[in-house]
Amino acid sequence: MWQEETIGVNGKGFILVLIIALIFLLVPNHAKASGTGSFEVGGYWQPPIYVGGDYNTNAHWANIAAANIDIITGIHLWNGVMNKAANETGIANSYANNVKLQVSDSGITGKQTFTPADITALQTTLTPYKSDSRVKGMNIIDEPSAYEMEGFANTYKQAKAFAPNIDYYVNMLPSVTDQRVQAPYGKLFLSNSGARGSSSSVTSTHSLGQTITIPAGVTYLDGVDMYIDATQWSSTEMLTLKLWDSPSKTFLMSEALALGTGLTEGWDYYHYFQLSKDVTPLTTYYLELVHNGGGNNLIGGVTRSNTDVYAGGAAYENGAAQTYDFFFRLYTTRDNQGTNYENYLDDWIQYSGADYMLYDNYPFLFGSSDNSSYFQNAELVRGRGLANNVLYGGFLQSLDGNSRTVTMDMMRWNVYSLLTYGMKKMNWYTYWRPDPAASFPGTPVSENGTLLPRYTQLQTLNSEMRKLGGTLKDLTSLRVYHTGTTLWTGTKFLPPNFFVKPASLAEPMIIGYFTNASGRKYVMLTNRDYTTSKTLDFNFNPKPGSLTEISKTTGLEVSVPGYNAATGVLNLTLSPGEGRLFALPAGFTPQLNLAAEAVVSATSSLESSSTGWGKILVNDDQRNTVTGSLGWSSNSSIHVNHTESITMDLGASKTFGEVDLFPRNDTGNVGRGFPIDFTIQVAASSSGPWTTVVTKTGYPLPGNSSQWFTFTPVTARYVKLEGTNLRVSAGEYRMQLSEFEVYAAPNFAKGSLVTSTSSVENADWGVAKLVDLTRNSVPGLYGWSSSSNTSTNHTESISFDMQTSRTISRVDLYPRNDSGNVGLGFPIDFTIKTAANAGGPWTTVATRTGYALPPGLEQSFTFTALSARYVKVEGTSLRKITTEPGQPYRMQFAEVGIH
Known part of the structure; x- marks a missing residue:
């Protein structure tokens, strides 16, 4: 949150180890980002419980409810041990006022889970809460670091399995450039993290080893991390982790070298050795840790268990098998080769199975300037939320920045900018003013519960969010674009062909485009200026026959006097920072490109958000190959010519007669990846049968223009481009497209x-x-x-x-x-x-x-x-x-x- 918290390394010993094998390769059964029926307005910090007093009175909770807050998170900073008895007044009065309290308990909050003993302790602590129907939520952790992700993900997963009636709070770190969000290079597939309680030393004459068995379904070992005492590993000491075919060390398959960091932060204890090696499922291999000299030629504190806890192998010391096991974690290739922060977010959802993602990044912290990472962070969270198909939300700033007073207009801007990104969990930081008060200026409530001027501002904005939330809860974000002469870091400018745009592209606006489960479309138009009101025209092309607005006072659809159906022009006045949500008529399709909202699948795909390749980038309105949006590229069998395909699921049967394929057109790569021999096929079902509507052989290298293919109009749901003879470039056979578009009827002007x-x-x-x-x-x-x-x-x-x-x-x-x-x-x-x-x-x-x-x-x-x-x-x-x-x-x- 606002003040950084540090969690130290825990050297606690365990007897039994929870082996988490393959669990991270499974797709979690979590709620989807669309159609969840869930929208919440929340706040951080319940009325506190001090050693000398408890502020969880009915009056204070009545004020929380009157502020239009649905959920509030508990803390345990000032009273020592928090347990069920200490939480009783908060539970009783939050329940009486119909507000969900996410309680904190010293036995759960901030605790990681690895072993059966950990699970038992977790369940014991949860039991009285589980059996109390008034308890709605539990605080697990605020801002876990990347190296802690596994332990807190286990806590979430185990708690949710044991007490599914309770919601669990976890809030992620923002996109900051520090080590806390530096996720491992690979994706965890096998963990022996609970193998703690003792340690061994590796020296220049004494090696350590561990046999490992690769689980079914895993064919690639990207890397291994071990838990090594950073205080004993100096920056002049080199370790090598070797991957052998067996303890007999007949064949060295791979090795990775590393120097110590000379630092002792929590993450310095978990060193990643990148091995990058193909492996065979259900096969046993041997890891050997060797000291290459330097320092005092000895590193102690290589963490291990005291007993045999891993059925798939055993520890070795100087080549001799032992009756215990070392701490190790094995990683394979990530599905999305994204930035460290995106990997950090992916790890939370994929390891925990959580149905939401929450983060905090505040816009008005730095004197008179704004936080330049604000929209970049929103873009990344939105992207990973949609990619993992989960709810996502963010924290809002309800206190003043450093020497800066936050106005109602600024708070409104904070609210509507995040709503335009499709966020459904909106939490204020902070509701109650902690002690000392001087560190938290401008809060809605004082340290003793007195309502302050910002309370009514919060109340107003929360009411608006709640009314809009009745519609927003069922919407999925499809696009977010910006206009204006200057763009914030990480944002995307409105494409030339988008169906709604301000008459002046110089005006700073955010345009959010949404759909619900039935296919009805919505747009949110937001003023990105928090100092000046804007009155301007928005042009809709094609023109909807009518336009309605979701009322912020009733939540109902109301007419829009400023819309002219004959011209498709909406005249709109927006207060500073204000957004307004509009519904397009049922059945109205604003995108002429029928594939603009298609679900994309492919025989293989290079998924790398850090470079701009991915399936979702082949129908993102960006026809040119530009940084961050290169398009789609196949990614299998790249050293031999082979067949690849990409398929567009249009969502329902539609009639169409033209497919436009846009080749790569970045400098030096124009036309690269466009297939030589290919077909375009259509089908009513993903399983076929498929009908070929276009066949091309010996297709020449295309230039910097779309390649359009017309045919007698057909009715189908699926459109597939299948390349059977790929173009080779730099020794690689890939099929690549910048954009894939489908049109109802051929436009014969194109190509004329x-x-x-x-x-x-x-x-x-x-x-x-x-x-x-x-x-x-x-x-x-x-x-x-x-x-x-x-x-x-x-x-x-x-x-x-x-x-x-x-x-x-x-x-x-x-x-x-x-x-x-x-x-x-x-x-x-x-x-x-x-x-x-x-x-x-x-x-x-x-x-x-x-x-x-x-x-x-x-x-x-x-x-x-x-x-x-x-x-x-x-x-x-x-x-x-x-x-x-x-x-x-x-x-x-x-x-x-x-x-």
Whole structure:
């Protein structure tokens, strides 16, 4: 929390050891991030229990309930031993006021679990709480370090199994650059952590060893850590851990060398030896620890048990088998090769089986500046919460920073920024002011329970969260984007094609996009400025027929006076830091790309959030290969040509007739990974049967543009790209895509040969930018603009050669929609014509005169279906570009679609 806590190394001896084998390879049966029906507003620090007094009165708990708090966490800092009797007043009065108390108990809070004896002690302490229906929660640990993760995960898992009626509090560290979140390189699959109680010494003439048996299902040993007394291991002493085929040491398979750190923090006792070796399941190997000299040629304190506690092997000293075992933990490859912090979060969920993830990172701590890691932390927690399919939430700041008064606007910003990220557990730090008061300025409640001015602010914001929570509890976050001239660290700028955007991208906004289990979509629009109110337009494209808002006072859907269904424009006023939640009509699909929200599976996948590869990055609206979002890459059998596939589950049967594949386009790698021979297949079921709709052989290396494939529209739920002949690069055979998109009907403008009577061709404009699938006008992708005779009104046209005869019935013209230029360049009088041949004759299919200035949304023109190869849009009366010097006459479009 606010003040860092340090937990020392425990050298407690144990007789029996809990062997945790394979448990970490299983998928936990925890609640999902979507459809949980759970949203909680909480606070840290219940009314305290001092040696001289207990503040857990009914009046104080009534104030907690009146503050619209659902849950509050107990502490045990100032009264010595906490037990069931000491907690009685808190239990009784929290229950009487319908507030969940997560009690602290000295026998559970801060305790790790490794052995059967630990489990027995845990269950004994839990028993009186388990049998008391008033007890709703228990505090296990606040901010465990990475090296403690296994022990606290065991406590959580064992407590939840024994007393599933109780909720258990664990709060993770924020994304800080310290050793506490430095998770091991690999994923734990076998632990002998309880082998403690004694120790042995390794010297330059006396080696230590341990036989290990690899469990079923494990084929790779990434590393091993052991518990070695850091006070005896100097920075001049070298140890080597060797992996042998057996104690006879016939074949050395791998080895890892390490120097001591010379430090004595808790994590320095757990050294990771990275062996990186393929292993055979159910096979026994031999680990040998050797001292290579240096220091005093002796390191004591290599931790072991006193008895034989591991059935899969035995300890050795100088090659002789012993009747005890060493402490060791074995690790394999991680599913997600992420940052240390992401691995730390993954470890908690995957080892404990917990159904939520909670963290604390406060925005207003540092004088007049803000915490630069605030949004980066929110991004990482959201990402791992969704990846592990669990609830996630964060702490909110309810006290002043260092020499800085936190205002109501700042608190509102804190609340709505996290809600926009999809967080469902919102906890204030702190509710009660601890002693000494000087360390905690500006709390809602004083050290003796007096209500302070911030109490009413907390009460108001909690009420709003609770009302919105009735809807938010069932929503899954799909996207979070930012706008503004300056982005915070770790955030993503709103993509050009996203369906809702502020009229001015320079305004600092956060846009959250959500879905519920039935597929209904929601957006939260949040003012990222906590000092200034904003009144601005948001453009929806495509246009929802209606828009409703979730009321912050009733929780009900209410009409939105500021929305114009005809134009798709929402005029909105947002207070500083305020967010508002809007519901789109049931059945409305804002994403034209049917794969935008698909569930992605693949025969193999390089999952590395630290470099930007992963299945979820192949449909994240990012068509370019950029840092942090490279796309998807296969990751198996990379040294031989083979078959790989990637499949999009559209969530329900849909009709579609086009697949667009975007190759890698990062510098030096354009087209790399695009298959040579491949098919596109569709199916109603994930198990097939599969129908091939596209077959390509000998496909050339693509350039820096999408590869689009059209076919007779089909109805299916699954779309699979299968590469049977992969492209080799740097000796590796991989299939790679930047983005995978699916469309209901072919857009024949894409891939057309485009010509025009005149054209501005530069970094922002050009005929090619008219058919790049970017419907919005943004720098570098504004679209097409005519360039001739700009001083007088005249005729301009743009033509599309679809390269073969197509049956078409609709042309979509997308106006400019960049800030200040919305609709400019759209012709006043124009026709749309079709032809079978380049020279005509031309058939007019649509005529418009006196066309009003359009909003920044597509203008669709339908006609009776016909067969044609050429389409022409001809403007005979042009609109002045009033924002350019001289107000020239130009015809301009952001995009054209032909269907």
